Amino acid sequence: MFKSTDFYCIDELLTEEERLIRNSVREFLEKEVVQLISEAWHKEEPLNFREIGKKFGKIGMLGTFIPEEYECPGMNYTSFGIICQEVERVDSALRSFVAVTSGLVMYPIWKYGSEEQRKKYLPKLARGEIIGCFGMTEPDVGSDPASMRTSAKKSGDGWILNGTKTWISEADIADIAVVWARDVDDGRIKGFIVEKGMQGFKQAAIVKKGSMRAGGVGELYLSNCRVPEENRLPDAVGLRTALSCLDQARFGIAWGAIGAAIDCYETALNYAKERRQFGAPIAAYQLIQAKLVDMLAEITKGQLIAWRLGRLMDVGKATPEQISLAKRNNVRVARFCARTAREILGANGISLDYSPIRHMANIESVYTYEGTDDIHTLILGRYITGIQAFRRELQL
Amino acid sequence: MQLKEYLLSLKKESPNLKVDRGGGMKVFVLAKHAADPESEIKVSSDGKNVETSGLIFDINDWDRYAIEEGIRIKEKIGGEVVVVGVGKNCDDTLRKCLAMGADRAIKIPVDTNDAYQIAELIKKAIEKEKFDLIIAGYMSQDMNYSLVGALLAGMLNLPFATAVTSLKIDGGKVVAVRELEGGYKEEVELQIPCLITVQSGINEPRYVSVMGIKRARTKEIREVKLELPPSAVNILKIYPPPIKLAEILTGDASQIAAKIVEIVKSRGLI
Numbered sequence: 001m002f003k004s005t006d007f008y009c010i011d012e013l014l015t016e017e018e019r020l021i022r023n024s025v026r027e028f029l030e031k032e033v034v035q036l037i038s039e040a041w042h043k044e045e046p047l048n049f050r051e052i053g054k055k056f057g058k059i060g061m062l063g064t065f066i067p068e069e070y071e072c073p074g075m076n077y078t079s080f081g082i083i084c085q086e087v088e089r090v091d092s093a094l095r096s097f098v099a100v101t102s103g104l105v106m107y108p109i110w111k112y113g114s115e116e117q118r119k120k121y122l123p124k125l126a127r128g129e130i131i132g133c134f135g136m137t138e139p140d141v142g143s144d145p146a147s148m149r150t151s152a153k154k155s156g157d158g159w160i161l162n163g164t165k166t167w168i169s170e171a172d173i174a175d176i177a178v179v180w181a182r183d184v185d186d187g188r189i190k191g192f193i194v195e196k197g198m199q200g201f202k203q204a205a206i207v208k209k210g211s212m213r214a215g216g217v218g219e220l221y222l223s224n225c226r227v228p229e230e231n232r233l234p235d236a237v238g239l240r241t242a243l244s245c246l247d248q249a250r251f252g253i254a255w256g257a258i259g260a261a262i263d264c265y266e267t268a269l270n271y272a273k274e275r276r277q278f279g280a281p282i283a284a285y286q287l288i289q290a291k292l293v294d295m296l297a298e299i300t301k302g303q304l305i306a307w308r309l310g311r312l313m314d315v316g317k318a319t320p321e322q323i324s325l326a327k328r329n330n331v332r333v334a335r336f337c338a339r340t341a342r343e344i345l346g347a348n349g350i351s352l353d354y355s356p357i358r359h360m361a362n363i364e365s366v367y368t369y370e371g372t373d374d375i376h377t378l379i380l381g382r383y384i385t386g387i388q389a390f391r392r393e394l395q396l
Numbered sequence: 397m398q399l400k401e402y403l404l405s406l407k408k409e410s411p412n413l414k415v416d417r418g419g420g421m422k423v424f425v426l427a428k429h430a431a432d433p434e435s436e437i438k439v440s441s442d443g444k445n446v447e448t449s450g451l452i453f454d455i456n457d458w459d460r461y462a463i464e465e466g467i468r469i470k471e472k473i474g475g476e477v478v479v480v481g482v483g484k485n486c487d488d489t490l491r492k493c494l495a496m497g498a499d500r501a502i503k504i505p506v507d508t509n510d511a512y513q514i515a516e517l518i519k520k521a522i523e524k525e526k527f528d529l530i531i532a533g534y535m536s537q538d539m540n541y542s543l544v545g546a547l548l549a550g551m552l553n554l555p556f557a558t559a560v561t562s563l564k565i566d567g568g569k570v571v572a573v574r575e576l577e578g579g580y581k582e583e584v585e586l587q588i589p590c591l592i593t594v595q596s597g598i599n600e601p602r603y604v605s606v607m608g609i610k611r612a613r614t615k616e617i618r619e620v621k622l623e624l625p626p627s628a629v630n631i632l633k634i635y636p637p638p639i640k641l642a643e644i645l646t647g648d649a650s651q652i653a654a655k656i657v658e659i660v661k662s663r664g665l666i
Binding site for chain 2: 027
């Protein structure tokens with residue numbers, strides 16, 4: 001089995017159970033998933049999440065931190081992080097699937113849903129029997145979700161939803177979508193579970209992507225879509241509830257991105273030890289060693305951040321700002337390692353026979369989604385100065 | 397002596413081994429926490445051991461099939477699966493087996509790679525237990541002795557079969573198919589209690605699930621403290637395999653041909 005980069009013995013900071021989860025997920029991925037990625041990415045034919053999702057579910061990789069009473073694994077957040085790291089070592093699209101299912105679909109149903117909704121959806125999502133997606137971003141609304149245009153209007157015993165959601169992971173194949181819309185009567189953002197096939201609800205894939213090609217991304221169209229009141233998340237009122245879901249997924253990214261970075265580093269290290277130029281392995285040259293050492297140092301720092309954030313999440317003490325710092329830092333680490341590994345691999349670095357170019361393209365999505373790098377900078381800037389720098393009152 | 401009589405005589409000699417299938421089969425599985433042969437292997441400075449730093453340890457690959465087979469028997473006909481490990485640091489492997497579905501574990505916290513010592517330790521730890529079947533992996537992925545199963549069977553006076561590729565429980569008997577050289581198979585019948593060692597591929601071991609890991613929390617790992625028995629083998633030295641050199645010949649066809657002739661001549665082949 002692959003021995004992961006662990007320069008500061010982070011393994012010793014994990015419990016025996018957490019190490020066992022990591023090993024089991026790693027073993028499963030190496031035997032059943034790794035070999036599917038390159039071809040799926042090359043052809044932009046997303047992995048079959050209907051099949052893979054069920055396998056993930058059997059191992060307990062979906063909704064890992066949701067309690068057992070909803071037929072979920074009921075483990076801690078660190079275990080969820082470990083799973084994200086292992087899957088993203090293979091491909092970011094796999095981590096998107098795990099983090100979206102767990103953090104953006106199961107979490108809001110668990111936290112803001114009714115008991116009936118929890119019992120109806122959570123067991124099936126945990127087993128991978130149904131696939132969910134999360135509809136927040138819109139064609140004209142990205143970093144500024146408070147300007148959301150999708151509308152919800154109460155009508156009889158239900159709601160009428162109108163609007164378009166875009167850049168939604170698994171939009172085209174999802175059985176349910178957690179959709180956020182503004183109530184035209186009270187102006188507040190509310191959450192709804194929209195099911196595939198509901199009248200006025202359409203789903204489509206976005207293709208010709210240059211990133212995340214092994215996964216599916218798409219759009220949701222709500223055209224006078226009628227959603228019964230029983231499908232509204234009763235406690236999801238206000239933008240804060242929607243943003244709290246993002247914290248869950250951002251935590252998954254903070255761990256996951258280090259997985260991609262580790263894969264790039266290991267690939268570059270092995271390559272440098274074998275590739276000979278000027279009569280010696282390129283690993284013998286100072287410029288290459290400096291690159292490898294920079295990667296190792298960044299990964300080690302990122303691992304420590306992820307581990308500490310995991311422990312804070314486990315005791316319910318992590319703040320949104322701490323999550324922002326981890327997401328921002330660790331995605332930067334992954335971006336740096338992917339590009340540096342690509343450099344070390346030279347011309348071979350642009351071939352999909354090696355993973356860095358694929359990670360490098362994937363990580364551009366990760367850099368931007370779940371809060372762009374800039375937005376996380378502003379979240380932290382606001383926190384340390386007490387002054388928000390997101391918006392200005394400009395007279396144009 | 398006919399086989400049946402012989403087996404009955406074995407039973408008489410082993411009063412502690414009682415067939416007890418009231419609630420299904422009681423299966424003991426031997427699981428080694430072994431170094432992965434694909435990890436970085438270095439000979440230690442004394443030349444008689446392998447450096448453990450840099451090694452990745454996990455359940456011995458053949459033992460994954462052994463534990464899976466034991467759990468499948470229990471799932472089919474009921475009973476209990478007990479996993480036995482030798483080594484101070486074998487907890488991860490025992491916990492893995494418990495998470496897969498074993499009911500309890502016995503840990504013998506003694507470090508040795510000597511097959512005779514391991515078999516002797518296991519014999520002492522389990523001889524007072526009741527069991528119907530012991531399953532071990534065909535061999536270990538680090539030392540490759542293929543001895544512990546056979547030695548233990550000898551020490552416990554049990555009939556045994558090695559390299560088993562399929563297994564059937566038929567009343568008081570185990571019907572096992574063994575793998576022979578050249579693709580041949582041998583079907584053997586063993587009176588319970590007995591011991592088998594399984595070949596990889598006998599089944600498809602399940603992955604450990606997070607739910608299984610949680611269930612394993614309440615399962616017992618009982619430590620049995622034993623003295624290390626004497627060893628009959630003295631390791632003189634451990635050394636790495638010779639490095640095989642490869643050379644890529646360059647130049648045009650005639651230059652390459654000339655180089656090949658030169659190499660073949662230098663090896664005394666022509």
